[in-house]
Amino acid sequence: MESQTEILKDLPLEDILGDRFGRYSKYIIQDRALPDARDGLKPVQRRILYAMHVEGNTADKGFRKAAKTVGNVIGNFHPHGDSSVYEAMVRMSQEWKMRNILIEMHGNNGSIDGDPPAAMRYTEARLSKISAELLRDIDKQTVDFIPNFDDTDQEPVVLPSRFPNLLVNGSTGISAGYATDIPPHNLGEIIDGVILRIENPHCTVDDLLKVIKGPDFPTGGIIQGFDGIKKAYETGKGKIIVRGKAEIESIRGGRKQIVITEIPYDVNKANLVKKIDEFRNDRKIEGISEVRDETDRTGLRIVIELKKDVDAQGILNFLYKNSDLQITYHFNMVAIHNRRPKLMNLPSLLDAYINHQKEVVKRRTKFDLKKAEERLHIVQGLIKAISILDEVIATIRKSKDKRDAKNNLMNRYEFTEPQSEAIVSLQLYRLTNTDITALKKEETELKKKINQLTKILSNEKQLLKVITQELNGIRKTYADDRKTTIEEKVEELKIGLEVLVPNEDVIVTVTKGGYIKRTTIRSYNASGWEEFGLKEDDRILASYEMTTIDVLLLFTNKGNYLYFPVHHIPEIRWKDVGQHVAGMIPIERDEQIVSAIPVKDFSSSQYLLFVTKNGLIKKTELSQYKAQRHSKPLIAINLKEDELLEVHLTSGREDLFLASYFGYGLRFNIDEINPIGVRAAGVKGINLKEGDFVVGGKFIRDKQSSLIVVSQRGAVKRMALDQFERMSRAKRGVVMFRELKNHAHRLVGFVFGKESDQVIIETDKKHQEIIPVDTLRLNDRYSNGSFFVDEKEDGTVIAIHKILTGPTKPNEEKDE
Template identity: 60%
Template sequence: MPEAEKYLDLPLEEVIGDRFGRYSKYIIQERALPDAKDGLKPVQRRILYAMVKDNNTADKPFRKAAKTVGNVIGNYHPHGDSSVYEALVRMSQPWKIRHGLVQMQGNNGSIDGDPPAAMRYTEARISALAQEMLRDIGKETVEFIPNFDDTDEEPVVLPAYFPNLLVNGSTGISAGYATDIPPHNLGEVIDAAIHMLDQPDCTLEDLLTFIKGPDFPGGGTVQGTENLKQAYETGKGKVIVRGTANIETLRGGKEQIVITEIPYEVVKANLVKRMDEIRFDKKIDGIAEVRDDTDRTGLQIVVELKKEADAQSILHYLYKHTDLQVTYHLNMVAIADKAPQLMGLKPLLSAYIAHQKEVVINRSRYELDQATKRQHIVEGLMKAISVLDELIALIRQSNDKADAKQNITEAFGFTEVQAEAIVNLQLYRLTNTDIVTLEKEAEELAKTIERLNEILGSPKKLVQTIKKELKQMKKKYADDRRTVIEEKVEELKVDMQVMIPAEEVFVTVTRGGYVKRTSARSYSASIDERPGMKDTDDLLFFAEMNTTDTLLLFTSQGRYVYIPVHQLPDIRWKDDGQHVGNLATLAADDGIVRAIPVRSFDQDRYLMFFTKKGMAKRSVLSDYQAQRFSKALIALKIKEGDTLLDVALTEGSSEIFFATKQGYGLRFSESEISVVGQRAAGVKGIALKEKDEVVSAFPFPAENAESLFSVSHRGAVKKMKWDQFPSSSRAKRGLTMLRELKTNPHKLVAVNPVAINETLMIKTGDESIHPISTAGVRHYDRYQTGSYVIDTDTSGAVRAVWPYIDHERSTE
């Protein structure tokens, strides 16, 4: 019988955790993060090693990229060909890598994000600089390990005779770790490394006198040296990177913005598209055309401006709202001592210098061993030439090679190695003049052995050797800095009033919180139609406004949304608006109670706030001019259990009227409410009875309003004269405006100031809406009930009242 199968009964979380842990360790160490020593990820290292081993070097003709990819996959990297080819291509792209490690012939992509041609069409070879990464790899400079199928060996790291990690940077994402190391200038990094070799205890400030900051392949400007210093100290930080743009004046006085450099890793086509969208959507006025004039002579994006346009403000707007300026986050994580570490500038340089010392020591040991062996052989050859005739006679008498070696060893005292060299010597070498060459070689070997022993025996000599080689690298490969470093981050000042296209539009806000602006053309074409909204919704606000105006939306929870009119969604009159929650963050249970248009915040005007619990607050309008619009801001401090009822704009000389649910009305001067700050709670406006609440509050005399109009929950309506409520003081109970009934007493739902021919919309419990013309309602005394206009027995009690907004006429 076959042996019974064995099963392990393990909890799933243990199995998953163990497997994911192994996978994470692999992709951290063996895939996504670079090594601090040579700055390469495994796939990059394998590509370069395979190219050198295949003799695909910078001084040889190009070879098909597919051949390199095949070699890498077959011998060292058992993964998909696309991952290998993408890594190969990236190492050749001059806009992605500061000093190319691979040279490619054919389409290797573009800064516009175009993909490269397939690997069967492109050709590649290793660059001369990358060959310096692998120089002396055959001299036992680095450790080798078996490849994935044990048929070959591959290096753990490369010798790397220049600090590649800092020079070319790196980016990658693994499990739990990510890295973003910017590229730097080769000459500056080598200078810093040489300084650190001389003074290992130097400070970060010392190193920063050599390394000014990142040096991106596409140039640009880095702003914020203080942030940069922090990032170099901790390994983590952020700086501002902006493209290079100049304002040029053309004939006729027109100006244009010419962009010649863009930030690192920004896709140019997307940047141009975004700029053109700003022009097309009329986010700002003044851009006539956005054109990409890039050709083989260099990158160039031209933003043509209209006459009289404010070029500086438009440029600042582009910096602020496009990828012409980005925040680059430094997160310098690399593999050091077989583990990922967040490393500052000094630890990264220290890791490279330690690696170089190890490489040079290993190379020196290897070369010393080879020189010593050769010296021994040369000594044997020199001795052989001195007894040449006897030696030849002895060899001719021997039976074979082994016999000859034994005979000459016994006769002249040669070692096994020397005897082997002598019997393998070619006849033409047996000339009298050859002794001079051997003596010269022996002399050179003695000097070499002395030099190598000095390197191995003296740390000072070791440092001198590394410095000398670094200086040669700098002389041969360093170029000028491309990125400008600026100490301070420039504050972007954008004069939106200058750049917003001034246009008259129709703005609507619905009670459900949907907002939009509509062009005069769309409004005119649909003037007799109801604006687009849900059947259960109605207009809260409708007005003709200018795109340079501002709309303030106040919510029941005491917050407000600041929306410049030009930022309202431009939607046709017939279509539904966009919910205000898409423009600014609002709580789910919050809703709009009032929309207030503002043309200017400079005028001496006030905002009056009224809450259901009878609080009143007055603040200066200019306090509510905001700089950020992404979320709702605090309009006033609301006590628990209270909500904002209404907001009004006043000139400071009005009177205030409060009306409560139980039928009390109070009138007092606005001046009794002191002016307070934006976040204050206000003062008591009316003294409420227990279980009473405010249903309406407003300043008066209101524009065109001739009377007060009240509606009770039982459908009773009436008009009252203003003079029935003489002016009193705030925080009083007020005068009654309802007849007291013992059974089912009336409760006010709303009190509104109305004109003669105004229409009110009355909503009842069955969700039906009843329009009521105020012209047909007569005046009553404040203690009378009024007329019943709605049968609440069939339709349910009155729940809400609001003025009908006539969208067929402008409210100028």
């Protein structure tokens, strides 16, 4: 025995890998994952359909076990795993995946919920009626055949495909370096598009869009974005929005429910229902009470029952935005064209199909012509034989055998070989007199047919006419109405805050030191007002009863504002200290909160009024302070070497009272101030002497209130409001302390208070004095009031404020 010599080659690894992966990629691309531009089928699908056709497993016969077909496909054409063949077979039978199913299946063939099909030993299948159109005339040499994997049989390279299957049923696949996503379309529309392209080969995408409106998914739904369709048809790539079909219905007790009857293509219904129910469970969305899948044999139906008085449209918009009830479908129309993967637009896909049809019809016509000519030759021979029947019979009787008989006929009467064969094979009963008329009739029909077939082959117009007629026939038989609706524009989804946030009543508090928190009503009631968690030397600046869907605006002395949706404010117990605003929105070290404004509705016709230390006032529409992004401080007023003192919410027609350090008070109506923009600085509110500055500005909202002022020396004075007549802005105002030559009283603060209120004054030595308002008698403007603190012992007074006795409801508009 001769010894075999091993040949070892020393090659770089990258060359080996590159070569092997290149070959593998070529196989994956051409022979597995991508559809052919002509018949729209991947090799495994083509082999399944062809194998079923060969076995006679067609729509006009009974169903056969799927396992038999799978075994047949594997054994004859597709030497791969049985699961890959069966899965491909099942997909072609699923009416929620295919616009026109190619295989009919008995038994469980999976579901839109992603359930697996029954095993192939349980299911039965056959070709659908429309599949016959893909395979029609395959026996007439219309397409090329190649040897199968083991050279025992022949398989078609492509199917004749009498309708444009690639666009009708779409395709999806991932190969090495290429992926494809071609959506399904309406059969009638695509055939109209093909016919339009045949009649006008130079038609544009705009022309085609008049008949091909866009994809038509088997699951229905709504497509939004005409521009996306157009771009995809022009370039082969593009995206569209596909949303389910949902309606809002009213049910018992004034409640509503969202009913979904169609979902986007390729979306798993069970997962969608589960996701919607998770929104309800995790409280990511408020207002859903129950989610039910009521799908049955009559059709798809998902019911989302809503709570009373909720924004049903807002909830539906949330579902569109955050679940697969609305998806983005990306066109990527890659197909195998001339044995190569190619990104194709709509006209080139139609052209590829039309050229394929030309080839198929041409080859079929040649086949039919050849058959007709052969038959005519035979018929003419039989006619001639019958006309000299006695001589022919005599000649045959004298012959030794069949071969000799044929030779004698050919030599004596000039019959050809095929004619002689037909004569000697003729059955005796055919030799009746009546038969000659039938043969003459057949001869006439054959000549007519040959004439027609020759015309088709010699005239391209006739060829295209045949293709058009056949397509119209298929359209008439199989086309149905559109399932998917197309809307030109993509709807902008608006979702109200109340959809996302549970609408709860809470108490929001802000302290002078900048600590903020929201507290549940339960926590507040359990503790009581006095047990409020507060740091030493801090005090409550504002406390409001609000809801979680409101907004709190905090204004700082530097003219900035912080935008806090209430549901973003940390929930902290009433007894505990809140969280500092700087931990949520970065503010400067020396920046202080001066006012807190609760807002329920930014669209209301209200204004914000700003008061600065230099006596400027500004009125701006509240709506201008609605912010989309609120992670940093926003500009509220343009301050030029100034300081913001107070901000108030107003209807714009109230009396404002400004007080200055030198003791001047000015009352005027803000109706005379025009509204200005957010970044403006404001107008002069009070005319100040040199060295003077404003200490505060408040609205006179309660005529029962009186004015309480305090000086730095600790003198507190109460005055009736009628001592201050309404003036116009930018005046100096009237004096509120009697002028003293030595150590004059300087006003450090004021409040409006009723007799039932209490005020507190603070000194720089941290001394505090609580004063009930009803203990202060009314003074005139020229007195200096009563002393409540000793300046030398207790320190200089720096502030006065009203003692809060509980949370304020924003619409009560209490003044400090």
